[in-house]
Amino acid sequence: xxxxxxxxxxxxxxxxxxxxxxxxxxxxxxxxxxxxxxxxxxxxxxxxxxxxxxxxxxxxxxxxxxxxxxxxxxxxxxxxxxxxxxxxxxxxxxxxxxxxxxxxxxxxxxxxxxxxxxxxxxxxxxxxxxxxxxxxxxxxxxxxxxxxxxxxxxxxxxxxxxxxxxxxxxxxxxxxxxxxxxxxxxxxxxxxxxxxxxxxxxxxxxxxxxxxxxxxxxxxxxxxxxxxxxxxxxxxxxxxxxxxxxxxxxxxxxxxxxxx
Amino acid sequence: xxxxxxxxxxxxxxxxxxxxxxxxxxxxxxxxxxxxxxxxxxxxxxxxxxxxxxxxxxxxxxxxxxxxxxxxxxxxxxxxxxxxxxxxxxxxxxxxxxxxxxxxxxxxxxxxxxxxxxxxxxxxxxxxxxxxxxxxxxxxxxxxxxxxxxxxxxxxxxxxxxxxxxxxxxxxxxxxxxxxxxxxxxxxxxxxxxxxxxx
Numbered sequence: 001x002x003x004x005x006x007x008x009x010x011x012x013x014x015x016x017x018x019x020x021x022x023x024x025x026x027x028x029x030x031x032x033x034x035x036x037x038x039x040x041x042x043x044x045x046x047x048x049x050x051x052x053x054x055x056x057x058x059x060x061x062x063x064x065x066x067x068x069x070x071x072x073x074x075x076x077x078x079x080x081x082x083x084x085x086x087x088x089x090x091x092x093x094x095x096x097x098x099x100x101x102x103x104x105x106x107x108x109x110x111x112x113x114x115x116x117x118x119x120x121x122x123x124x125x126x127x128x129x130x131x132x133x134x135x136x137x138x139x140x141x142x143x144x145x146x147x148x149x150x151x152x153x154x155x156x157x158x159x160x161x162x163x164x165x166x167x168x169x170x171x172x173x174x175x176x177x178x179x180x181x182x183x184x185x186x187x188x189x190x191x192x193x194x195x196x197x198x199x200x201x202x203x204x205x206x207x208x209x210x211x212x213x214x215x216x217x218x219x220x221x222x223x224x225x226x227x228x229x230x231x232x233x234x235x236x237x238x239x240x241x242x243x244x245x246x247x248x249x250x251x252x253x254x255x256x257x258x259x260x
Numbered sequence: 261x262x263x264x265x266x267x268x269x270x271x272x273x274x275x276x277x278x279x280x281x282x283x284x285x286x287x288x289x290x291x292x293x294x295x296x297x298x299x300x301x302x303x304x305x306x307x308x309x310x311x312x313x314x315x316x317x318x319x320x321x322x323x324x325x326x327x328x329x330x331x332x333x334x335x336x337x338x339x340x341x342x343x344x345x346x347x348x349x350x351x352x353x354x355x356x357x358x359x360x361x362x363x364x365x366x367x368x369x370x371x372x373x374x375x376x377x378x379x380x381x382x383x384x385x386x387x388x389x390x391x392x393x394x395x396x397x398x399x400x401x402x403x404x405x406x407x408x409x410x411x412x413x414x415x416x417x418x419x420x421x422x423x424x425x426x427x428x429x430x431x432x433x434x435x436x437x438x439x440x441x442x443x444x445x446x447x448x449x450x451x452x453x454x455x456x457x458x459x
């Protein structure tokens with residue numbers, strides 16, 4: 001603690017600005033803010049920081065969920081082209097939102113000694129780790145699967161419907177198709193097969209979904225990552241879609257639980 | 261008249277508990293320091309009285325946020341720092357502080373009082389001629405360390421930066437100050453300052 005000495009000097013005079021400040025204090029023009037104001041401010045900041053971090057973790061978990069159920073995650077096994085398509089179709093806007101939330105959290109934490117005394121790399125790194133671990137934890141408890149199921153049962157409301165509609169079925173131009181092997185439309189061979197694709201968004205305005213039938217062909221050089229496929233198997237097909245046909249560069253069977 | 265020994269923190273506690281008049285003691289103790297800090301930092305500020313007045317008003321309004329178990333000095337300097345920054349922002353067009361990459365990683369801290377003592381005389385001579393030329397963040401740290409004689413820890417709490425960053429920024433500030441001072445070597449102004457120092 002500092003120790004300073006004051007001398008009571010009969011001849012000391014206050015400067016003008018000191019007189020002005022004291023006059024304002026004594027007249028009530030300026031007042032001390034009450035203690036509870038500062039306590040509430042800290043509590044509010046902690047709540048906001050927690051909400052920001054939680055939102056960020058939810059976004060991470062949604063990103064993982066959407067990559068998995070849409071089949072985009074399987075693109076990583078489809079060679080160079082799959083890798084390129086994966087990066088092009090990656091939900092970068094969600095990642096950007098996440099980064100912004102982490103930066104916002106950093107600004108809030110900087111109000112406290114623990115925040116500003118630590119180098120930025122450590123606080124950002126710790127925040128990112130918390131968000132990623134939280135995201136994986138939320139993904140593990142199948143949060144989004146349950147919300148998707150509620151959306152499909154029309155129990156999620158408009159916002160939920162907007163978020164989850166089409167998450168299982170990416171846009172056609174992404175070139176990733178999730179379907180079920182069908183035999184009713186033709187035989188299964190090493191170079192072609194038929195599949196049905198459910199939950200396809202038929203109308204962007206009404207968000208109505210339906211089923212599509214595809215004839216999948218596998219030209220030379222395409223990656224068929226499963227030895228055999230049988231009717232009823234769930235598959236991910238990556239390729240260029242035409243009118244009722246897909247020329248695939250990668251096909252893989254989804255094992256039970258692999259996309260959950 | 262007898263001397264009364266009372267710490268800044270004890271005075272702050274009395275003010276927090278409603279003894280408004282005691283606030284004049286804090287103003288008395290800090291007005292010279294904050295004027296000096298403000299004059300050096302703001303450089304071109306004509307209404308320094310108004311700005312320092314604003315600091316004390318804010319200090320009074322927020323006195324109940326001060327933790328009496330901590331040192332009072334960094335707390336009021338922090339209020340002064342924020343007030344002076346806002347004052348600069350009002351007249352400046354560009355950003356006051358660009359992003360400081362020194363806050364990204366940790367830097368080793370080594371505060372040697374003997375080095376500080378040796379440099380102090382030299383730096384104080386340079387301050388009058390070179391300070392205006394420095395960037396705001398360098399100017400401020402030189403003032404806080406060499407003029408206000410605050411420690412790295414106190415400066416870190418005032419500026420809300422890591423302690424290691426204080427050291428790095430101070431080193432860069434000294435280099436910039438020496439360069440600015442060197443540029444004046446052949447100027448008439450420099451000759452005048454040297455003459456004044458000798459006298």
